[in-house]
Amino acid sequence: MATPMTASQFLQTLRAEGVTVVEVGNWRHHNRNTKGPWGPMNGVMIHHTVTSGTENSVNICYDGYSFLPGPLCHGVIDKQGRVHLVGYGRANHAGLGDHDVLRAVVNETKLPHDNEADTDGNRHFYGFECINLGDGKDPWPEAQKEAIEKVSAAICRHHGWSAASVIGHKEWQPGKVDPRGFTMDGMRKRIAERLAGKGGGGGTQDPGPEPPSKPQYAPFPGSGFFHVGQKSPLVTAMGRRLVAEGCGHYEDGPSPEWTDADRRSYQAWQQKLGFKGKDADGIPGRTSWDKLKVPAS
Known part of the structure; x- marks a missing residue:
């Protein structure tokens, strides 16, 4: 209840x-x-x-x-x-x-x-x-x-x-x-x-073919991974890449916890790539994630 x-x-x-x-x-x-x-x-x-x-x-x-x-x-x-x-x-x-x-x-x-x-x-x-x-x-x-x-x-x-x-x-x-x-x-x-963080394979968001695997970069974890309360070093690594791309909207810098600052920063990245509307909602999709090239831990 x-x-x-x-x-x-x-x-x-x-x-x-x-x-x-x-x-x-x-x-x-x-x-x-x-x-x-x-x-x-x-x-x-x-x-x-x-x-x-x-x-x-x-x-x-x-x-x-x-x-x-x-x-x-x-x-x-x-x-x-x-x-x-x-x-x-x-x-x-x-x-x-x-x-x-x-x-x-x-x-x-x-x-x-x-x-x-x-x-x-x-x-x-x-x-x-x-x-x-x-x-x-x-x-x-x-x-x-x-x-x-x-x-x-x-x-x-x-x-x-x-x-x-x-x-x-x-x-x-x-x-x-x-x-x-x-x-x-x-x-x-x-x-x-x-x-469980496994749902959402990208759906209609950021549509596009999956590029060849690149072990040096973190694979797309699924859009379900990114939710309020999620804490992971992968979120920090993503935030650092967004800052490097000039899309960071952080007051104190990226942290392991997914927050609205991460969503706004990722939305700026999607818009930089040319995505609009619901394809630029700030939730990572496979195509935009792969283009960000987040380093694997």
């Missing part, structure tokens, strides 16, 4: 994981808190929208319907991997679910079959709606699945949870089928790898 993050902490946590965030309307104060408690938090729940089109889907999740007011989640993940924040606080996304499932999420144990709907899920879960028709045919682009991986890992990392704290709506409420198109076990494996 955990106290909900503040809206500012939530935003910072997602960005620190390399998530491309779009802030929608008055999302920080858009919630259903007057209808019941929010918290303690126990996990992350993934849904699909059964809609198409980014603008249409985001508007629906922000406003809701006459019979189900918005917000219908906290973030909408589009097919390009962008996360549109539409609410923060209690949201109409989880509904009633199985208390045995909640107990398993809290204990991070194997999920039982959901056969009851007696527990308020809106109180206990962060919710993300993913734009997909849910017909088993609508594709799930890798950028979208990587964004699911990132937002889940970011929240789990903040609260000290494992990937077992991430579930699908279909695992919570009887009769639900979302998300449809990938397995939650497979997604939890991806999230676990990212939490």
Whole structure:
């Protein structure tokens, strides 16, 4: 169990994981808190929208319907991997679910079959709606699945949870089928790898072929390696190279701990290479890393 993050902490946590965030309307104060408690938090729940089109889907999740007011989640993940924040606080996304499932999420144990709907899920879960028709045919682009991986890992990392704290709506409420198109076990494996510093092979960020191995330089450790709380001599070596390239944004010089100064410095390096937009978010990708030529320890 955990106290909900503040809206500012939530935003910072997602960005620190390399998530491309779009802030929608008055999302920080858009919630259903007057209808019941929010918290303690126990996990992350993934849904699909059964809609198409980014603008249409985001508007629906922000406003809701006459019979189900918005917000219908906290973030909408589009097919390009962008996360549109539409609410923060209690949201109409989880509904009633199985208390045995909640107990398993809290204990991070194997999920039982959901056969009851007696527990308020809106109180206990962060919710993300993913734009997909849910017909088993609508594709799930890798950028979208990587964004699911990132937002889940970011929240789990903040609260000290494992990937077992991430579930699908279909695992919570009887009769639900979302998300449809990938397995939650497979997604939890991806999230676990990212939490272990092995996830994120670069995805759509800094796209480009992997150059031949050069033993004198440190190999790319994966974008999941770079997160708040990471401490490694590799971070110091990277920072020194960024300073050497004229991209350093440090007050006291590079240190072993990954900080916002490292992210801003790396963003300057990506921009120097010509990357723009989400390809210059300050989280290392394989192509920019290899061009930086960080010395191997």
